[in-house]
Amino acid sequence: MSRTGAQLIWECLEREGVDLVFGYPGGAILPAYDALTEYPGIHHVLTRHEQGATHMADGYARASGKVGVAIATSGPGATNLVTGLGTAMLDSVPMVCITGQVPTTALGGDAFQEIDIVGISESVTKHNYLVREVDELPFVLKEAFHVARSGRPGPVLVDIPKDVQLASTEEQWPELQLRLPGEVDLDLDSKLLDQARDLIGAADRPVILAGHGILLSGAEAQVKKLAETCDIPVSLTLLGKGAFPEQHPLCLGMMGMHGTAASNQAIQEADLLIALGMRFDDRVTGNLATYSPHSKKIHVDIDAAEIGKNVAVDVGLVGDLAPVLVRLLEELPSKGHGAWRAQIGMWHQDADERDILRRARRGPTLMAAEVMDALWRFTGGDVINVTDVGQHQMWEAQYFPHQRPGTLFTSGGMGTMGYAVPAAIGVKLARPEEEVWAIVGDGGFQMTMCELATAVQEGVAINIAIVNNGYLGMVRQWQELFYDERYNQTPMLAPDFCRIATAFGIPSMRVSRRDQLEATIQEAQAHRQGPVLVEMVVEQHDAVFPMVPAGADLDAMIRRPRPDFEQA
Amino acid sequence: MESPKSADPQTTGPSGAGPSSAGASSTGPTSKAPGLGGRCAVVSALVEDRPDLLSQTVSLLRRRNFTTDSVTVGKTDEPHIARLTVTLEDQPTEAQRLARELKRLMYVIRVEDLTWKPAVLRELVLIKVRVDPASRAQVAQLCEVFRGRIVDVAQETVIVETTGDAEKIAGFLEVLRPFGIAEMARTGPVALGRANQVLQGDGKESSWLQRRRLKDAQQAS
Ligand SMILES: Cc1ncc(C[n+]2csc(CCOP(=O)(O)OP(=O)(O)O)c2C)c(N)n1
Numbered sequence: 001m002s003r004t005g006a007q008l009i010w011e012c013l014e015r016e017g018v019d020l021v022f023g024y025p026g027g028a029i030l031p032a033y034d035a036l037t038e039y040p041g042i043h044h045v046l047t048r049h050e051q052g053a054t055h056m057a058d059g060y061a062r063a064s065g066k067v068g069v070a071i072a073t074s075g076p077g078a079t080n081l082v083t084g085l086g087t088a089m090l091d092s093v094p095m096v097c098i099t100g101q102v103p104t105t106a107l108g109g110d111a112f113q114e115i116d117i118v119g120i121s122e123s124v125t126k127h128n129y130l131v132r133e134v135d136e137l138p139f140v141l142k143e144a145f146h147v148a149r150s151g152r153p154g155p156v157l158v159d160i161p162k163d164v165q166l167a168s169t170e171e172q173w174p175e176l177q178l179r180l181p182g183e184v185d186l187d188l189d190s191k192l193l194d195q196a197r198d199l200i201g202a203a204d205r206p207v208i209l210a211g212h213g214i215l216l217s218g219a220e221a222q223v224k225k226l227a228e229t230c231d232i233p234v235s236l237t238l239l240g241k242g243a244f245p246e247q248h249p250l251c252l253g254m255m256g257m258h259g260t261a262a263s264n265q266a267i268q269e270a271d272l273l274i275a276l277g278m279r280f281d282d283r284v285t286g287n288l289a290t291y292s293p294h295s296k297k298i299h300v301d302i303d304a305a306e307i308g309k310n311v312a313v314d315v316g317l318v319g320d321l322a323p324v325l326v327r328l329l330e331e332l333p334s335k336g337h338g339a340w341r342a343q344i345g346m347w348h349q350d351a352d353e354r355d356i357l358r359r360a361r362r363g364p365t366l367m368a369a370e371v372m373d374a375l376w377r378f379t380g381g382d383v384i385n386v387t388d389v390g391q392h393q394m395w396e397a398q399y400f401p402h403q404r405p406g407t408l409f410t411s412g413g414m415g416t417m418g419y420a421v422p423a424a425i426g427v428k429l430a431r432p433e434e435e436v437w438a439i440v441g442d443g444g445f446q447m448t449m450c451e452l453a454t455a456v457q458e459g460v461a462i463n464i465a466i467v468n469n470g471y472l473g474m475v476r477q478w479q480e481l482f483y484d485e486r487y488n489q490t491p492m493l494a495p496d497f498c499r500i501a502t503a504f505g506i507p508s509m510r511v512s513r514r515d516q517l518e519a520t521i522q523e524a525q526a527h528r529q530g531p532v533l534v535e536m537v538v539e540q541h542d543a544v545f546p547m548v549p550a551g552a553d554l555d556a557m558i559r560r561p562r563p564d565f566e567q568a
Numbered sequence: 569m570e571s572p573k574s575a576d577p578q579t580t581g582p583s584g585a586g587p588s589s590a591g592a593s594s595t596g597p598t599s600k601a602p603g604l605g606g607r608c609a610v611v612s613a614l615v616e617d618r619p620d621l622l623s624q625t626v627s628l629l630r631r632r633n634f635t636t637d638s639v640t641v642g643k644t645d646e647p648h649i650a651r652l653t654v655t656l657e658d659q660p661t662e663a664q665r666l667a668r669e670l671k672r673l674m675y676v677i678r679v680e681d682l683t684w685k686p687a688v689l690r691e692l693v694l695i696k697v698r699v700d701p702a703s704r705a706q707v708a709q710l711c712e713v714f715r716g717r718i719v720d721v722a723q724e725t726v727i728v729e730t731t732g733d734a735e736k737i738a739g740f741l742e743v744l745r746p747f748g749i750a751e752m753a754r755t756g757p758v759a760l761g762r763a764n765q766v767l768q769g770d771g772k773e774s775s776w777l778q779r780r781r782l783k784d785a786q787q788a789s
């Protein structure tokens with residue numbers, strides 16, 4: 001049977017189990033869009049910007065565990081994908097982006113809307129392809145999905161010239177055995193496992209560093225067992241939230257620049273770090289030269305290139321976390337660390353006394369921390385949050401404990417403002433039964449608010465909470481602390497967000513008083529047919545504490561002053 | 569000379585149970601030490617010979633912040649399989665990181681860090697030397713000493729060809745310089761582990777290679 005390249009694209013997607021794609025048409029991808037009508041099993045969400053398509057595919061992928069798909073035309077359509085590809089690349093999100101391209105006969109001649117997207121996207125994809133012959137398509141697309149989801153997941157781009165989409169082929173479906181070069185064989189050395197057990201057995205002050213890899217591997221149960229068997233406190237990376245229940249007595253909360261003081265102090269004092277599916281990013285280590293100076297280090301990661309990349313380790317185990325931990329736990333004797341736990345308890349208590357929530361009720365303005373606390377309490381805490389980038393993202397991480405996996409999605413590695421609203425749309429489409437909140441700053445919201453129209457058109461019932469502090473708050477905070485309070489280009493005029501919502505046909509409410517929080521949140525929850533928007537007007541001059549200045553020692557935290565030091 | 573630390577089992581090819589490779593390496597015109605001695609990082613890889621091979625490799629080297637001395641790619645005996653050699657001058661300690669990063673590339677089959685291993689490293693150089701009737705004979709004589717060959721003769725220049733490691737080439741250039749070097753070209757080094765060390769595939773093949781093989785089979789029949 002003869003098929004066109006355009007038909008093959010959709011057939012390949014169907015064979016990969018894809019039933020939902022996000023995209024935006026244009027000339028070079030038009031043959032594919034024209035053929036789409038023959039494939040009713042695939043629903044296409046028309047976004048308002050190609051960046052939105054990538055973040056939706058990203059949110060969809062993170063929340064479903066499947067590969068997200070975004071589609072764009074050549075030239076500007078393709079370049080608009082780059083931010084979303086980078087976001088997915090740095091957070092290991094499986095995604096396939098398909099772009100149209102000018103015909104192969106015109107390649108290299110600066111034809112209208114020709115851009116070398118394969119060259120441009122080389123460093124923001126796990127791999128990418130330019131398809132030159134229609135016969136190649138089934139091979140390439142099958143491999144693209146395999147690459148995206150295997151090993152350490154990541155985005156893949158497939159660039160398909162228009163003549164390749166229009167060409168016909170009789171090619172049969174290839175029988176492909178996909179064992180790709182570049183894939184690591186995960187055979188564990190039992191000597192290394194023994195060494196890891198010995199280190200765990202000998203440690204008095206161990207800490208588990210729990211990262212995104214735990215969620216990607218589905219190793220939450222093994223991590224819990226490891227922590228409980230050996231009485232080891234667990235510190236989380238931002239993307240590791242949900243990997244270990246945050247209200248568990250062994251949980252230290254988040255680590256790093258805006259991590260809990262207890263986490264950072266414990267890491268610095270530890271004599272053993274067990275790093276699971278995390279990559280010692282500079283935002284969690286601070287100054288590498290003084291990072292956790294007394295500890296031995298065990299590092300487990302599926303990506304061999306991560307072992308020893310930033311921090312020298314004593315035992316490096318390359319592998320999929322869940323099976324590695326299963327083997328590690330086979331012969332691991334139980335242990336207790338009473339003294340260490342008591343020390344950590346004291347750090348926790350000190351932090352509690354400084355907590356903003358203890359005195360927020362005194363001031364006239366609503367603090368963002370209170371908003372997060374209210375969202376947590378009044379929703380029952382059992383919802384999915386998708387956060388944007390900035391202060392509100394850190395406050396969510398500090399004040400909204402996540403008890404189960406897959407309940408927080410955020411752009412961690414790249415810190416992409418504008419991520420939350422489109423990503424929340426993708427998340428909600430993947431998990432329609434869940435209550436999904438997009439928590440976004442006044443700045444970030446304005447970057448991708450056009451996607452409100454997508455949410456309305458598709459009837460995606462997300463709850464959007466804009467934390468409006470009238471500033472690019474996180475940048476303002478750096479100006480306050482490190483640039484002598486010169487607030488250059490951070491006060492930001494915002495439109496009337498509620499009228500914006502109205503223009504899109506979205507119900508909205510505004511809240512600026514703490515006694516209205518509960519009723520407002522419940523009112524938002526009552527809307528289940530489509531998106532709803534809540535503007536939370538909060539204190540403009542607050543800062544996120546604790547804060548480890550960039551490049552400083554991890555325990556050199558700027559702390560919120562204790563209340564008894566404060567002038568009343 | 570072989571550093572014990574460099575023996576990373578993940579980057580070494582199958583070593584086999586043959587005689588110790590260090591013992592078999594004492595011959596060869598330029599080998600003073602059994603290994604390359606860690607002067608520069610030398611990483612060799614067996615790769616699928618794809619059209620995007622060079623651009624992807626160079627892109628990786630740039631974005632992972634390597635200052636690269638040379639990248640060479642050449643076909644091998646096996647269809648569609650090439651050998652890639654990357655050297656980083658004066659940075660032997662970067663070799664392991666480079667090997668790990670290269671392994672992430674989709675077309676890289678096996679990687680071997682030869683930095684401290686018994687290996688042969690050679691580079692081909694073409695040097696156009698300015699000559700007059702008197703000096704031409706002198707250049708010819710030097711060529712004999714340095715195992716060079718004159719491969720082109722013109723009125724005012726000769727082209728000299730030689731192969732060797734960095735040290736030998738530097739020595740040769742030194743003695744030719746007084747005559748006047750008009751221009752030159754170097755291939756960048758290629759390397760092979762000595763004796764029984766053999767870098768072999770592990771049966772993994774990308775869809776690209778599988779399709780190539782299908783086409784080869786179709787053409788043959
Ligand atoms: C696309 C993009 N541009 C710039 C930045 C730098 N940046 C990080 S946080 C931030 C301020 C965010 O402001 P807002 O969205 O209002 O959130 P807030 O910090 O006030 O909660 C900026 C500009 C970024 N992370 N992403």
Ligand SMILES: [Mg+2]
Nearest residue numbers: 441442471473
């Ligand atoms: Mg703001």
